[in-house]
Amino acid sequence: MTLDFSVVTDAWQSLAFGALGTLFLAIAGMSIATVIGVLGVAILRAQMRVPSFLVTAFVEVIRNTPFLVQIYFIFFALPLAGVRLNPTITAILALGLNGGAYAIEIIRGGVESIPTGQTEAGLALGLHKHEVFRFIVLKPAIRAIYPSLSSQFILLTLTTSICTSISAYELTSVGQRIEAETFRSFETYFTLTGIYLVISLATMWLLAEIGRRAFNYPQR
Amino acid sequence: MGPQEFAYLLQGLAWTLVLTAMGFVGGIAFGIIVALMRVSQVTWIRMIAIGWIGLFQGTPLLMQLFVAYFGLPLLGFNLPAWAAVGIALTAHASAFLGDIWRGAIQAVPRGQTEAAMALGLHTRSLMIDVIMPQAFKLSLPATVGFLVQLLKGTSLAAIVGFIELTRAGSIVSNQIYRPLLVFGVVGAMYFAMCWPLSLWGRNIERRMSAGASR
Numbered sequence: 359m360t361l362d363f364s365v366v367t368d369a370w371q372s373l374a375f376g377a378l379g380t381l382f383l384a385i386a387g388m389s390i391a392t393v394i395g396v397l398g399v400a401i402l403r404a405q406m407r408v409p410s411f412l413v414t415a416f417v418e419v420i421r422n423t424p425f426l427v428q429i430y431f432i433f434f435a436l437p438l439a440g441v442r443l444n445p446t447i448t449a450i451l452a453l454g455l456n457g458g459a460y461a462i463e464i465i466r467g468g469v470e471s472i473p474t475g476q477t478e479a480g481l482a483l484g485l486h487k488h489e490v491f492r493f494i495v496l497k498p499a500i501r502a503i504y505p506s507l508s509s510q511f512i513l514l515t516l517t518t519s520i521c522t523s524i525s526a527y528e529l530t531s532v533g534q535r536i537e538a539e540t541f542r543s544f545e546t547y548f549t550l551t552g553i554y555l556v557i558s559l560a561t562m563w564l565l566a567e568i569g570r571r572a573f574n575y576p577q578r
Numbered sequence: 579m580g581p582q583e584f585a586y587l588l589q590g591l592a593w594t595l596v597l598t599a600m601g602f603v604g605g606i607a608f609g610i611i612v613a614l615m616r617v618s619q620v621t622w623i624r625m626i627a628i629g630w631i632g633l634f635q636g637t638p639l640l641m642q643l644f645v646a647y648f649g650l651p652l653l654g655f656n657l658p659a660w661a662a663v664g665i666a667l668t669a670h671a672s673a674f675l676g677d678i679w680r681g682a683i684q685a686v687p688r689g690q691t692e693a694a695m696a697l698g699l700h701t702r703s704l705m706i707d708v709i710m711p712q713a714f715k716l717s718l719p720a721t722v723g724f725l726v727q728l729l730k731g732t733s734l735a736a737i738v739g740f741i742e743l744t745r746a747g748s749i750v751s752n753q754i755y756r757p758l759l760v761f762g763v764v765g766a767m768y769f770a771m772c773w774p775l776s777l778w779g780r781n782i783e784r785r786m787s788a789g790a791s792r
């Protein structure tokens with residue numbers, strides 16, 4: 359057994375760009391997911407039967423099927439619908455939809471943690487329904503869910519590796535190209551694992567630091 | 579999609595269940611060890627468990643599968659694909675279940691430990707008779723949630739080349755050129771397995787929180 363990591367170190371530039379691609383996918387995916395999450399919760403709170411049912415069905419279907427099947431489905435469905443996107447954009451869309459379902463659950467939990475008395479107080483003060491949602495419900499709710507959203511972001515970052523299955527541009531697909539050229543499978547994937555570990559540890563630290571600064575006001 | 583293709587998918591589904599069972603059973607056995615190490619009084623034992631959990635929670639499952647699949651043969655183990663995937667899933671599950679049970683063990687009220695010690699129970703008996711039964715109940719919703727995650731995770735074995743449900747779907751889809759139909763059916767099969775589990779987990783959680791507020 360001889361290990362040769364030189365093939366990996368030689369490709370450090372492509373790996374660095376791949377890591378940037380991974381971060382880009384994660385950030386773009388999480389942005390879409392957050393928008394979907396807020397919209398979904400707003401729809402659920404409007405308590406209209408059909409839209410609420412659709413949102414619930416979306417959440418259940420996404421949460422109970424593998425991301426790999428979802429990304430394949432979207433990858434093949436878009437061209438049939440006449441939409442041609444490159445694999446990386448398709449991957450962002452899939453990540454956004456997947457993360458969105460989890461974001462709806464997380465944000466709903468946060469919104470439900472706001473006592474109804476606060477909503478009623480806001481309405482009694484003459485604020486509009488939307489204003490109550492934005493200022494009295496959403497803002498404290500974000501603080502309550504920040505830890506879960508952070509770990510969701512880490513999970514999404516790790517999930518981006520699956521986007522290699524449709525050849526989106528990210529770290530794993532860069533690694534697979536190196537593997538195909540050099541046949542050094544173990545060295546390649548061992549290194550990739552290390553890079554992912556550094557990325558998620560650094561992101562975890564950064565998010566915790568942001569949380570400490572942004573929500574640094576007294577609880578009650 | 580003819581009956582032949584459908585049967586092929588079902589065969590893949592059977593492998594998905596086998597992989598899930600391997601990962602879950604192995605994960606339970608090693609997860610208990612990881613959880614106990616994680617709450618150990620001895621610092622270096624605790625550090626090993628923290629490292630193990632961090633390693634598997636901080637890297638993609640796909641990389642874990644790749645490293646096991648290509649790394650185990652380098653160590654001199656000539657394993658069939660299902661065994662390599664099974665080992666990777668077991669290690670993955672042991673880290674996640676270990677962390678879930680660590681949380682549950684720590685969630686058992688401190689008074690229980692104190693009462694057991696006041697009664698003169700040994701550490702062993704304290705853990706097995708007092709703490710673990712209560713921790714088991716507390717951890718059920720999260721454990722069921724992880725089972726769903728593991729079942730979905732087995733789909734990644736497809737990228738390594740193992741023919742389970744998702745890979746069977748890709749093969750059938752390449753044969754009959756109806757990707758939407760095939761992946762729709764594959765997705766429905768996963769949903770039919772995962773949704774009841776998710777509902778069950780949520781049900782336990784609701785019953786427990788009703789009990790807690792009493």
